[in-house]
Amino acid sequence: MGGYGFGYGFWRHRTPSFIGPLDGLGPLYALPGPHRSLSSYTGLCWRVRRSIDAGEEDIGFTPDGWVDKDWLLAVAGGGSLTVIRDYDKAGQGHDLVQLSSGSQPRCVLNGVVDVGPNGHPVLVYDGINDYMDVHDSAGFSRNQAALTYAGVVRNTTTGAILYYPVNAGVGSVRGYIGFSPGATAPLLQTRSTDVAANTSVAGAAITSGTWNRLIGRGRYAAGGADISVNGAVVANNTLTPAQNTPDANQAANVRIGAATFGGAYLTGAMSTVVLAQASLDMAALEAALAKIMP
Known part of the structure; x- marks a missing residue:
C-alpha cells in the first residue's frame, strides 16, 4: 500500500495558474x-491497483491538469494497472468506485498506458464485467426537477454508458444513456415515474470505436428530455407527466459501464463523466468537454 512512486510527483497535482474548463457550469x-476540470479541486486523480503485487497507489496530476502518465508507469513497474477509485473532481465525495479487482477498468496494460486520441490516459472497460459505481449516489434522482449526465466515451455500438435503476419494477431504469445492441446512435431513456411514463430520445449516429461526447438531460418538471452527441442536440418534449422525479431513492447507485437489466456491459473506454442535479446548459457543457478530449 502506497510508497511506490508516491513521492515521484505529488507536488505536481496542482498549480496556482490552472483554470478549469468546467469552471462556472x-x-x-x-x-x-x-x-x-475545476480550478477549485486540489485533490488527487485516481487510486490504482498494480497487477504484479496488488499494491495500491494514489496518482496525481501534471500542471496542465491531466493524470500523470509518468507516475502511472512508475507505479506499474512494467505490469498493468486497474482503477479502484476515480476521485470526484467536483469535491462532493461522489467518487467512481470498484473494489472488486475482476471488475475494475484498466488504465495501463503491460507497461503501456491506455490513452485517447490526444495521448491522455483513459479507463478501458472490457465489455464483460467491468463497471464502476458512483459512491453514495442512490439519492441522485430523488425529487429532482431536472438531471444532467454526460460522458466522454469510446464505444462499440452496444452497452450502457451510464444508468440508474428504478426504485421498484424489474426491467427498466430511471435514467440511461448508451446503445441498444446493434444500434448506430446513442439512446437517452428517462423516466418521470418508477412504474409508468418514460421517453427515449435517439441522438446523432456515430461510428463504432470512435470517441464521442454524449450529454443527456431529463427535464422532468418541464416534461422533456434532450440528448447531445458531439454538439448535435435532439430534444423530445413529450415526457409525461411533467413533474419532479419520485420522492424516493433509486434502487442502487448510479453505475458507469455496467449492464442494465438484460443489457450489455460497455465495451470501450471512458474519460470524463459529469453528473448534475440541474438542467445544465448543453452548449456550454459541450464546449467544456471538447477542451478535455483525451
Whole structure:
C-alpha cells in the first residue's frame, strides 16, 4: 500500500495558474475523470491497483491538469494497472468506485498506458464485467426537477454508458444513456415515474470505436428530455407527466459501464463523466468537454 512512486510527483497535482474548463457550469453532483476540470479541486486523480503485487497507489496530476502518465508507469513497474477509485473532481465525495479487482477498468496494460486520441490516459472497460459505481449516489434522482449526465466515451455500438435503476419494477431504469445492441446512435431513456411514463430520445449516429461526447438531460418538471452527441442536440418534449422525479431513492447507485437489466456491459473506454442535479446548459457543457478530449 502506497510508497511506490508516491513521492515521484505529488507536488505536481496542482498549480496556482490552472483554470478549469468546467469552471462556472454551476453546482455539479459528480465529476470523475482523468482531468482536474475545476480550478477549485486540489485533490488527487485516481487510486490504482498494480497487477504484479496488488499494491495500491494514489496518482496525481501534471500542471496542465491531466493524470500523470509518468507516475502511472512508475507505479506499474512494467505490469498493468486497474482503477479502484476515480476521485470526484467536483469535491462532493461522489467518487467512481470498484473494489472488486475482476471488475475494475484498466488504465495501463503491460507497461503501456491506455490513452485517447490526444495521448491522455483513459479507463478501458472490457465489455464483460467491468463497471464502476458512483459512491453514495442512490439519492441522485430523488425529487429532482431536472438531471444532467454526460460522458466522454469510446464505444462499440452496444452497452450502457451510464444508468440508474428504478426504485421498484424489474426491467427498466430511471435514467440511461448508451446503445441498444446493434444500434448506430446513442439512446437517452428517462423516466418521470418508477412504474409508468418514460421517453427515449435517439441522438446523432456515430461510428463504432470512435470517441464521442454524449450529454443527456431529463427535464422532468418541464416534461422533456434532450440528448447531445458531439454538439448535435435532439430534444423530445413529450415526457409525461411533467413533474419532479419520485420522492424516493433509486434502487442502487448510479453505475458507469455496467449492464442494465438484460443489457450489455460497455465495451470501450471512458474519460470524463459529469453528473448534475440541474438542467445544465448543453452548449456550454459541450464546449467544456471538447477542451478535455483525451
